Amino acid sequence: MEDFLELTVSATASGCIYALMALSYLIVLRPTSIINFAIGEWAATGAFVGVGVLTTLLWPRLDAPYPVAVAIVLVVLGLLGWAVERLTVRPLVKRGAAVTSPILALLGVLVIFRETLTLLFGADPFPSPPPLGYRRLEIGPFAGAPQQFFIIAVTLTIFAGVWYFFERTVWGRAFEAVAINRRAAALMGINLGRVTALAFAAGAAVAGMAGLLISPLTSAHYMMGLPLAIQGFTALVIGGVGRVEGALLGGLILAFAEQLGARYLPIPSGLTLAFPFSLLILFLLLRPTGLISPREVR
Template sequence: MRDLLELSVSAAASGCIYALVALAYLLMIRPTGVINFAVGEWAMVGAFGGFLLLSKYEWPYALGMAAVLGFMLLVGWITERIAVRPLVERGAPLLAAILALLGMLVVFREGISLGFGPDPHQVPEPVSFEYLKLFVIGATLVVFAAVWLFFERTLWGKAFEAVALNRRAAALMGIDLRRVTVASFAGGAAAAGLAGLLVAPNTSAHYLMGVPLAIQGFTALVIGGVGRVEGALLGGLLVAFAEQLTVRYAPLPSGYAQGVPLLLLMLFLLVRPTGLLRARA
C-alpha cells in the first residue's frame, strides 16, 4: 500500500514535468498551429539557468527561479522574432516555421554544450529532497490553475482562444496576431523553462536532456488533446503512470519502459488523434 502511494507520488511528479512541457507546446500550437520541438531545449536552457544562478552564484531559490523564468520569456520572444515572425510575414507555409525551429533546437543545444561542456551540472532543490516531488506537483498545479484562469477569465485569454479558432476572423476583430504569437512563444518558453528547472535536481542539467523531454511532453499533449489546457495535465499524468507501472509490474526489461510512452503516442495518433479531451464547442 505504502509502495503504491510512493509510486503514485513519484509518477505524479514526473507527470507534472511532462504536463508542463505539453503546456508549452499547447500554448504555441493553439494560436499559431506551430509545433515547436525546441521546447525540450528550452527546458534545458531553464535547467542551466538554474545551475548558473542557484548553484554557481548561490542566489536564493525564489529569486533565482523568478530570474530564470524572466529570462525564459526573453528566450521565447527572441526565438519567435528570429525563426517565426519573418516567415509568417512572408506568408511561408507553417512547415517552414516548424523546420526553422528545428534549426533553433540544434543552435540552443550546441550553444549550451559549447558554453558549459558536455558534463552534467548539479542544480539544487528548492526544498529538502523528500518534499521535492510535492513541490513539483504544487508548482505545476499553480501554473495550470493560472493558465486556466487566464484562458477562461481574462480578455487576453479570450483573444488567444479567438485566434485559435480562426486567425482571419480574429484579425478582423482587431486582435493583434503578432502580439498573440509573441506572447504564446514567451509563455511557452517560460512553461518549458520551469519544467527544466524542476526536473534538474533529479536529472542534473545536461545538454542532451532536451529531446527526451520534448518527446514525452509531446506524447502527453497528443494523449490529452490539444483542445484544452486540462488535457496537457491529464496526458502528462497518464504517460508517467503508464511508464512507472510498466517498470514496476510488467515482466519486461526496465529499458523497455522508455518505449511505453512511444507506443502510447503511436497508438493515440493512429486510433484517436484528437486526444482524450476535445475542445469545447
C-alpha cells in the same frame, strides 16, 4: 502497499513535468498552429540557468535564493522565446510561407540551443540544489522526496493560472479567437503579432520552469531536452491538443504508464523508453483528438 504509494508520488511528479512540457506545446500551438519541438532545449536552458543562479556555476559568489532563480529563469526564457519568434517565425509568417516552414526553422533552433549549451557548459551533468532539501517527506500515507511534492504543488498552481487566463481574461479570449480564425481575429482588431510573440514567450517560460523543477532530480545536462520534448508531445496528444486540462491529464497518464510498467511488468528496464512512442502511435491511430475533445466553436 507502501511501495505503491511511493510510486504514486513519483509518477505524479513525473506526470506534472510532462504536463508542463505539454502545456508549453499547447500555449504556442493554440494561437499559431505551430508545433514547437524546440521546447525541450528551452527546458534544458531553464535548468542550466537555474543551476547557474543557485550555485557558483556562472559567478563565484552568486548562490542566489530559489525565488530569485525562479524569477530569472522565467524572465530569461521569456525573452529567449520572444526573440526566437521575432527572428525565425515572424519573417516566415509575413512572407506567407507554408505552415511547415516555421516548424522546420524551430528544429534548427533546437540544434542551435543544444550546441550552445554544450559549448557553454560541456557534456558533464551539473547537480541542482533542491529548495526544500534532501530529507524524506511524508504527507499522510504518501512519502517521497520533498522536490516531488514541490513539483506537484507548483504545477497545479501554473495550470490553475493558465486555465484562468484562457477562460476568464480578455487576453485569453484573444488567444482563443486567433486559434479559431486568424483572419477574423485580425479584422476584429486583435494584434496577431503580439499574440504570437506572447505565446512563444509564455511557452518558453513554462518549459524553462519545467527544466528548473526537474533538475534537482536528474541534474542539468545538455541532452535532457530531447526526452522531455518527446514525453511532452505524447502527453499533449493523449490529453487533447485543444484543452489546458488535457495537457495535465495526458502527462499523468503517460507517467503512470511508464512507471507502473517499469515496476510491475516483466520487461527489461530499457524497453520502458518505448512507452511514450507506443502510446503516441496508439492515440494517433485510435483517438487523434485525445481524451478531452476541444470545445465546439460558438
